[in-house]
Amino acid sequence: MMERMLTAIERIGNKMPDPAIIFLALIASVILLSQVLDWAGVHATYQVDRQRPAISEPVYQGGSSDIVEAGPTEPPGPGSYRIVTETSSVKGLLTVDGVRYIFTSFVDNFRNFAALAIILVVMIGVGLAEASGLIAALIRKLVGVSSKSTLTFIIILLGMLSSVASDAGYLVLIPLGAAAFMSVGRNPIAGIAAAFAGVSAGFGVNFLITPLDGVLVGITNDAANFADPADKIDLVSNLYFGIASTLFVTIIATAVTTRIVEKVLGDYDPALAPTAGGDGEVEPAVAEVAPEAESRGLAWAGWGTLAAIAFIVLLTAPPGAPLRDPVTDKVIGDSPFMDSLIVIIMFVFLVAGLCYGRGAGTLTTKDQVLATITKSWAGLAALLFLFLLIAQFIACFNFSKMPDVAAVKLGDVLEHIDVGAVWLLLGVVIISAIINFIIPAAIAKWALLAPIFIPLFLRLGVPPQTVLAAYRVGDAPTNVVTPLMAYFPLIVVFTKRYDKNSGIGTVVSMMLPYVIALSILWTLFFLAWYLLGIPLGPGAPVS
Numbered sequence: 034m035m036e037r038m039l040t041a042i043e044r045i046g047n048k049m050p051d052p053a054i055i056f057l058a059l060i061a062s063v064i065l066l067s068q069v070l071d072w073a074g075v076h077a078t079y080q081v082d083r084q085r086p087a088i089s090e091p092v093y094q095g096g097s098s099d100i101v102e103a104g105p106t107e108p109p110g111p112g113s114y115r116i117v118t119e120t121s122s123v124k125g126l127l128t129v130d131g132v133r134y135i136f137t138s139f140v141d142n143f144r145n146f147a148a149l150a151i152i153l154v155v156m157i158g159v160g161l162a163e164a165s166g167l168i169a170a171l172i173r174k175l176v177g178v179s180s181k182s183t184l185t186f187i188i189i190l191l192g193m194l195s196s197v198a199s200d201a202g203y204l205v206l207i208p209l210g211a212a213a214f215m216s217v218g219r220n221p222i223a224g225i226a227a228a229f230a231g232v233s234a235g236f237g238v239n240f241l242i243t244p245l246d247g248v249l250v251g252i253t254n255d256a257a258n259f260a261d262p263a264d265k266i267d268l269v270s271n272l273y274f275g276i277a278s279t280l281f282v283t284i285i286a287t288a289v290t291t292r293i294v295e296k297v298l299g300d301y302d303p304a305l306a307p308t309a310g311g312d313g314e315v316e317p318a319v320a321e322v323a324p325e326a327e328s329r330g331l332a333w334a335g336w337g338t339l340a341a342i343a344f345i346v347l348l349t350a351p352p353g354a355p356l357r358d359p360v361t362d363k364v365i366g367d368s369p370f371m372d373s374l375i376v377i378i379m380f381v382f383l384v385a386g387l388c389y390g391r392g393a394g395t396l397t398t399k400d401q402v403l404a405t406i407t408k409s410w411a412g413l414a415a416l417l418f419l420f421l422l423i424a425q426f427i428a429c430f431n432f433s434k435m436p437d438v439a440a441v442k443l444g445d446v447l448e449h450i451d452v453g454a455v456w457l458l459l460g461v462v463i464i465s466a467i468i469n470f471i472i473p474a475a476i477a478k479w480a481l482l483a484p485i486f487i488p489l490f491l492r493l494g495v496p497p498q499t500v501l502a503a504y505r506v507g508d509a510p511t512n513v514v515t516p517l518m519a520y521f522p523l524i525v526v527f528t529k530r531y532d533k534n535s536g537i538g539t540v541v542s543m544m545l546p547y548v549i550a551l552s553i554l555w556t557l558f559f560l561a562w563y564l565l566g567i568p569l570g571p572g573a574p575v576s
C-alpha cells in the first residue's frame with residue numbers, strides 16, 4: 034500500500050510544472066488579482082509609528098562652493114516618533130501606472146535583487162573549491178579517521194556542514210556514508226539514510242555562513258523593505274540559532290539512525306546487491322587523485338586557509354583597521370567587516386581551492402582555474418533565470434500594495450482573536466513543511482512566503498530574523514521524503530546499489546522516522562529558544 038501510494042505521489046508530482054513556470058503563473062495571477070481588487074476599492078487603514086521628519090542643516094564642503102544638506106548624526110531621542118494613521122489601497126498593475134511600472138522597472142528589479150550578486154560572488158570560491166576536489170577530499174579524510182562509535186555522528190555532522198556546497202554532500206558524502214558503514218560491518222543502507230538526513234533534513238542551518246544564507250537574507254530584506262526599510266537583517270542574524278540547531282539536529286538524527294533505522298533494516302544481506310555494471314552505477318562527482326597527491330593538496334589547502342584567515346584578521350583586529358567601523362571602531366554590527374562577509378567567504382574558499390588544486394595536481398594552469406569559475410557560473414543558469422522571475426514577482430507584489438493590505442487585515446483578525454506569537458510562529462513552521470512537498474526549493478518557497486509572512490509579523494512585533502528561523506525549521510525535515518526534491522531519485526539509485534529490490538517506498542519508509550522526530554523536536558527546540566529570549570545571532574533578538 035505504501036509503495037502504491039508513494040508511486041501515485043511521484044506520478045502526480047512529476048506533472049507539476051517547473052518552478053519557473055510556477056512563478057510565471059504567480060506573476061500573471063498578481064497582475065490580474067491586483068486589478069480586480071483595485072476595481073473593488075480594497076484598502077486598509079491602520080496606525081503606525083513613524084519617525085518625525087529630521088531637520089537638516091546646510092554644510093559647506095571643504096574647498097567647494099557646493100552645499101550639502103546633512104541630517105542629524107545622533108540617534109533619535111524621546112518624542113522623535115509619533116503615531117500616524119495611514120491607508121493602503123490595492124494598486125492595479127493593468128492601470129497606466131501599473132503597466133508603466135512593469136516595463137520600466139523590469140531590469141532594475143533584477144539588478145537590485147540582492148540574491149543575484151551574492152550567489153555569483155560566493156560561487157567563485159565555493160565552485161572552485163568543489164571542482165578542484167577539495168570538499169570531496171575533506172569528506173573522505175574525515176570519514177576515514179572517525180571511529181566506529183563516532184561514525185554516525187561524524188557522517189551526519191559532515192552532511193550538515195556540506196550545505197556550503199550541497200552538490201558535494203549529495204554526490205560524495207552519501208555514497209561514502211554507505212561505504213563507511215559497510216567497512217565496519219554495518220548496514221550500508223543505514224549509512225545512506227544517515228548521510229541523507231544530515232545533508233537534506235538539516236539543510237539550511239550550519240556552523241558557517243553559506244550561500245543559501247545570503248540568498249534567504251536578501252529575499253527577507255526585500256520583503257521587509259516595503260513594510261519598514263529600517264528592518265534589515267544581516268548574514269549572521271540566525272548564526273547562534275544555526276550553530277545550536279546544527280548540533281541539535283545531528284544528535285537527534287544520530288539517535289534515530291542507531292535506535293530506529295538500523296534496528297528496522299537489520300543486518301545487511303550481500304545477496305541483495307545487484308550485479309556489477311547494473312543500474313546502480315553513478316558517475317563520481319569529482320575524479321579521485323592518488324592518496325599522496327590528495328594529502329599534499331589538503332596540507333597546502335590548510336596552510337592557504339590559515340594564511341587567508343590571518344590576512345582577514347590583520348584587516349579587522351587592530352584598532353582603526355579597514356574592516357572596522359570608521360566611527361565606532363566596532364567589528365560586529367553595522368561595520369565594513371559584516372558588509373564584507375560574502376567577499377570574505379568567497380576569498381577563503383578561493384584560496385583553499387587554489388592551494389588544494391595546485392598541491393593535488395587537479396588545477397595546474399591559469400586556464401583551468403578560469404574555466405572552473407566559468408563552469409561554476411554556467412551551472413547557475415537555471416537558477417539565475419528563476420531569480421529573474423522571483424525578482425519580478427516580488428516587485429509586482431510589492432507595487433500592488435496587496436502585501437500591506439493583507440498584512441493589516443490578517444493582523445487585525447489575529448489581534449482580535451488574541452492569538453499569541455508562539456502559535457503564529459508554529460503556523461509558519463507547519464505551512465513551510467506542507468508547501469515543501471510541492472515546492473521543495475528553499476529559495477523559491479521563501480520567495481513566495483516571505484512577502485506574506487514578514488510584513489504580518491513585523492506588524493505584530495516579531496522581527497524578520499525570528500520568522501526566517503521558523504521557516505528554516507519547517508523547511509528542512511520533509512526534504513528527505515519529497516519525491517520532487519531534485520536529488521531524491523539519486524538517493525533511490527544509491528540505495529539500489531545495495532538492494533536491487535529497493536525503490537521510492539524503501540527510501541521514504543526509512544527516512545520517515547527522521548521527519549517525525551525532527552519535525553516535532555526541532556520545532557519544540559525553536560519554540561523554547563523563542564520563549565527563553567535567546568538572541569538568534571549577533572544583534573538579532575528574537576523579539
